[in-house]
Amino acid sequence: MNIVYMLIPALAWGILPLAVAKIDGKPTNQIFGTTVGTLIVGLITLPFIKADLDAKTFWLAALAGAFWVIGQLGQYIGYAKVGVSETMPISTGLQLIGTSLVGVVIFGEWSRSSAKLWGFIGIALLIIGAIFTSFSDKDTSEGTESNQVGTIIMLVCTTLGFIVYNAIPKAMTASGLGIFFPESVGMVLAVLIYMLFTKQLGELKAKSSWQSLLAGFIFSIAALGYIMSVKDNGVNTAFVVSQLSVVISTLGGMIFLHERKSKKGYAFTLIGLALILVGAILTTVMS
Secondary structure (H helix, E strand, C coil), X not given: CHHHHHHHHHHHHHHHHHHHHHCCCCHHHHHHHHHHHHHXXXXXXXXXCCCCCCHHHHHHHHHHHHHHHHHHHHHHHHHHHXXXXXXXHHHHHHHHHHXXXXXXXXXXXXXXXXXXXXXXXXXXXXXXXXXXHCCCCCCCCCCCHHHHHHHHHHHHHHHHHHHHHHHHXXXXXXXXXXXXXXXXXXXXXHHHHHHHHCCCHHHHHCHHHHHCHHHHHHHHHHHHHHHHHHXXXXXXXXXXXXXXXXXXXXXXXHHCCCCCCCHHXXXXXXXXXXXXXXXHHHHHCCC
C-alpha cells in the first residue's frame, strides 16, 4: 500500500485542475463546490478518525482551511484567464519557494550549512522554472501580455494563502487526519463569507456550483492520500512524489484541454517543469 498512497496525491492533484476546467462555471462556482465536497468527505471520515481536539486547535485548523481558499481561488481564476498549463507550474513553484522560506525563517529548518546551500540552490531553480513556464507568445491560450502579467501578480498574492495553510499545521501537535474536518469547515465558511461580500450568493443555486462537488471529492482523496503517504513513506518522499501532479496537470492542460502554445512556449514550459521538479527535490530531500 505504500506505493499506492505515494501515487494517489500526484494523480488526484494532477487530475483536479483538469476536472475543474471541464466544469462550465465561474471560479466562485468551482471553489464553492470544492469546499462543500471536501466538507462532505470530512463528515464521512470523522467517525473513523480519533481526533481529540480542543477549541483552539479546531479553530486554528479552520483558519488554515480559510487561507487555503485564498490560494485555491487564485488558481481557479488563473485557469480561466491563462489556462491550467500556465497556472499550475507557476503556482506550484511559488508555493514551494514560499513554504521553504517560511520553514527556514520561522521553524528553523535547514539548520546545517549544506542544507542551506542545497535549499537555496533549489529555490533558485524554482524561480527560474517559474519564469520559464510563464513565457508567453502571441495567439496562444495565455491571451495578451497584460492579461498574463496581471494573472501572475494575482497568483503571487493569492499563493500567500497556500503558504499560511501549510505553515499553521506545523505549529500544531494534532495529526493531519485529525485536523482534516476542521480545515474543511474553515474552507466552507471562508467561501460563504467571500460570496457574501462579493454579492455572489446567488451562485449557490447554479448547477455548476454543485457539479463542482466532484472537485472536492478529488481534492479530499489527494489530501487524505498524502497524509497516509507521509505516515508510511516519510515527509520528503511523500512530498516530492506528490509534486508529479504539476506534470500531470500541465501536460493534461495542453493535451486534453487543447491549450495552445507556440513551439517555443512548449519548450519553455517543459524546461520550466523539469527545473521545478529538481528544485522540489533539492528543497526537501537534499535539505
